[in-house]
Amino acid sequence: MKIRVGHLYPDYLNIYADRGNIAVLARRAAWRGNELEVEAIGMNEPVEVGAHDLYYVGGGQDREQALVARDLAGKGGLVEAVEAGAAVLAVCGGYQLLGRFYRERSGAELPGVGLFPLQTIAGERRMIGDVLLDCELVPGQRRTLAGFENHAGRTLLDAGAEPLGRVVAGFGNDGESGFEGCRVGRAIGTYLHGPLLPRNPWLADWLLSQALAHRTGGDAPELEPLADAFEAEAHAVSASRARSRGGRHA
Amino acid sequence: MPGKVLTLLTPSAVERLAARLPQGSALVSATNGKTTTTAMVAEILEGRMRLAHNNSGANLVSGVASTLLSTREAELGLFEVDEAALPEVARRVRPRAVCLGNLFRDQLDRYGELELVAERWRRAVAELGDSTSLVVNGDDPQLGDLGRERAGSVVFGLDDPRRAAPELQHAADSKWCLRCGTPYEYAAAYVGHLGDYRCPACGHSRPPLDLAARAIELHGLDAVSFELVDDEGPVSVRLGLPGLYNVYNALAAAALARVLGATRDEVRAGLERFTAAFGRFERLRIGERTLLMLLVKNPAGANEVVRTLVAGGAPRHAVIALNDGIADGRDVSWIWDVDFEPLLERLERVVATGDRAAELALRFKYAGVEENAIEVIPDLGRALDRGLELTPPGGELFAVPTYTAMLELRHIVTERGFARPYWKQAA
Numbered sequence: 001m002k003i004r005v006g007h008l009y010p011d012y013l014n015i016y017a018d019r020g021n022i023a024v025l026a027r028r029a030a031w032r033g034n035e036l037e038v039e040a041i042g043m044n045e046p047v048e049v050g051a052h053d054l055y056y057v058g059g060g061q062d063r064e065q066a067l068v069a070r071d072l073a074g075k076g077g078l079v080e081a082v083e084a085g086a087a088v089l090a091v092c093g094g095y096q097l098l099g100r101f102y103r104e105r106s107g108a109e110l111p112g113v114g115l116f117p118l119q120t121i122a123g124e125r126r127m128i129g130d131v132l133l134d135c136e137l138v139p140g141q142r143r144t145l146a147g148f149e150n151h152a153g154r155t156l157l158d159a160g161a162e163p164l165g166r167v168v169a170g171f172g173n174d175g176e177s178g179f180e181g182c183r184v185g186r187a188i189g190t191y192l193h194g195p196l197l198p199r200n201p202w203l204a205d206w207l208l209s210q211a212l213a214h215r216t217g218g219d220a221p222e223l224e225p226l227a228d229a230f231e232a233e234a235h236a237v238s239a240s241r242a243r244s245r246g247g248r249h250a
Numbered sequence: 251m252p253g254k255v256l257t258l259l260t261p262s263a264v265e266r267l268a269a270r271l272p273q274g275s276a277l278v279s280a281t282n283g284k285t286t287t288t289a290m291v292a293e294i295l296e297g298r299m300r301l302a303h304n305n306s307g308a309n310l311v312s313g314v315a316s317t318l319l320s321t322r323e324a325e326l327g328l329f330e331v332d333e334a335a336l337p338e339v340a341r342r343v344r345p346r347a348v349c350l351g352n353l354f355r356d357q358l359d360r361y362g363e364l365e366l367v368a369e370r371w372r373r374a375v376a377e378l379g380d381s382t383s384l385v386v387n388g389d390d391p392q393l394g395d396l397g398r399e400r401a402g403s404v405v406f407g408l409d410d411p412r413r414a415a416p417e418l419q420h421a422a423d424s425k426w427c428l429r430c431g432t433p434y435e436y437a438a439a440y441v442g443h444l445g446d447y448r449c450p451a452c453g454h455s456r457p458p459l460d461l462a463a464r465a466i467e468l469h470g471l472d473a474v475s476f477e478l479v480d481d482e483g484p485v486s487v488r489l490g491l492p493g494l495y496n497v498y499n500a501l502a503a504a505a506l507a508r509v510l511g512a513t514r515d516e517v518r519a520g521l522e523r524f525t526a527a528f529g530r531f532e533r534l535r536i537g538e539r540t541l542l543m544l545l546v547k548n549p550a551g552a553n554e555v556v557r558t559l560v561a562g563g564a565p566r567h568a569v570i571a572l573n574d575g576i577a578d579g580r581d582v583s584w585i586w587d588v589d590f591e592p593l594l595e596r597l598e599r600v601v602a603t604g605d606r607a608a609e610l611a612l613r614f615k616y617a618g619v620e621e622n623a624i625e626v627i628p629d630l631g632r633a634l635d636r637g638l639e640l641t642p643p644g645g646e647l648f649a650v651p652t653y654t655a656m657l658e659l660r661h662i663v664t665e666r667g668f669a670r671p672y673w674k675q676a677a
Binding site for chain 1: 355363364365425426431433574580581582583584585586587605606608609611612613615616617618621624626
């Protein structure tokens with residue numbers, strides 16, 4: 001089956017090896033007989049509800065983020081697409097832009113999409129380091145996510161909003177709440193790069209499964225397991241880094 | 251360490267020591283190539299004047315202080331300077347010349363975003379005294395602008411569209427016009443975002459070049475030759491190092507050395523005498539085989555190493571080493587921004603090693619390399635052994651390590667009695 005991915009602003013938002021995440025989705029889809037069809041959605045191009053099963057939004061430097069923020073907020077479509085069951089992975093800058101707004105240190109605000117119930121305010125110091133999360137996307141199935149974070153923004157979830165996970169080591173959304181990321185339906189936003197999916201293949205498979213559910217209109221299918229020896233080793237090293245030296249202010 | 255102690259005890263010591271240098275000081279900074287460029291300048295100026303040169307790579311304020319302390323007889327201070335340390339070093343040393351080579355995304359966990367470094371450099375340049383000469387790479391939009399805005403700057407760049415990359419690399423930075431944000435159009439993109447750019451909307455473009463390289467010929471892994479062109483006309487140079495990125499280093503060195511008083515003949519002779527700076531491109535004999543080490547630090551540099559290896563006749567085996575110490579960058583995500591694919595397509599077997607060996611293995615696996623062609627051997631010594639085993643007698647093993655992995659590999663080879671310690675070579 002063809003899984004249609006809408007990759008938002010790949011020319012602008014690609015700072016933390018976002019193409020690694022796309023490569024993992026594409027290979028893992030292909031290894032199970034599915035095809036990932038990735039289409040770029042750039043400036044002045046619409047998000048058409050139903051046209052894509054999964055959206056990807058990567059991270060950018062402040063300059064790039066400012067260049068796309070207004071275009072993205074004005075596009076519309078993404079909130080409706082998620083309501084209609086599309087999956088989303090938004091990383092770092094992309095995650096911030098899917099909240100309500102990003103307030104720069106100057107006080108200027110970049111408008112957000114409003115998909116995630118949160119807002120982000122730039123802090124004095126950056127939160128940088130290895131990070132480890134405890135997640136439970138599927139009730140009863142606890143999994144860990146290992147990654148690297150590097151952000152000046154403090155992201156505050158609205159009361160009752162669902163985080164992606166709880167911080168085991170590192171900073172997470174704001175360095176205080178113990179929460180990291182946000183989830184709305186099949187949409188995931190997170191600060192974790194590294195990139196995220198190669199060393200956390202279970203999340204890649206969860207996203208693929210959700211995208212397939214959107215494609216078929218049925219339940220999220222159980223995907224056949226793959227040999228993930230390198231993935232497991234990389235995850236273990238990354239997780240131990242987070243435990244031993246997670247997060248420092250800079 | 252003495253430098254650190256000194257700067258702690260007497261913060262103005264650097265200023266006083268630097269002020270005593272009769273010929274003043276010159277600073278070289280860049281994301282990539284500052285060690286090589288500075289070593290080239292030293293080679294050119296050798297014989298002309300005695301140098302205080304931080305050739306051990308200690309490029310923070312403390313390293314400059316140590317060098318000044320240990321070379322009291324020097325006439326000229328020649329310092330490579332860490333990008334983040336440039337403003338402070340410039341403020342203290344009050345240099346006679348500053349050479350800025352390039353700005354690439356590098357160790358975002360350590361330096362922050364590219365734009366932050368660029369902003370610090372803009373402020374540092376604005377604070378330079380009127381008599382300070384500025385030398386910049388005009389092919390880098392951020393730096394070309396600094397040169398344009400400061401009277402008397404020397405701007406260098408490449409001028410040989412035949413050597414342009416077919417397209418802008420994935421990791422290219424500074425793709426958007428500094429003035430208006432429109433994507434630049436490149437008449438030629440040479441290395442990363444370095445090239446002959448022009449904004450189609452507002453016309454912001456590369457400044458005119460005072461010093462250029464033309465008629466560039468790449469001779470595999472052995473050499474690169476080019477014509478060095480300035481207002482006195484062209485002069486041919488053959489460099490005993492491969493790759494376009496070394497042409498940039500040579501141009502930067504030539505431009506700075508001329509500002510410091512070297513003649514064209516001295517520039518040419520110095521560049522042609524030059525052999526690689528420590529560990530950057532080093533061939534070591536190990537019994538019946540040779541080991542060629544090419545240091546990688548960030549996507550732009552690694553892309554050039556890949557390009558050079560492939561142009562040199564793509565190896566069948568390679569040892570690629572990824573550590574994540576502070577000097578390597580703790581965030582290893584940059585390996586996903588490197589265009590490894592042209593190298594991987596031709597490799598029969600790749601040994602992934604270093605602290606983050608498994609991460610490298612994933613990079614290769616998801617690039618399409620068969621899992622059974624990837625060996626994960628985190629221990630560098632064992633990985634080296636495995637690489638040598640894969641290399642036939644008389645053959646060459648290619649190793650591509652990050653900084654601390656390079657130091658460690660070199661140490662291993664030295665321990666086995668095959669290479670002279672670097673401090674003897676540097677002397």
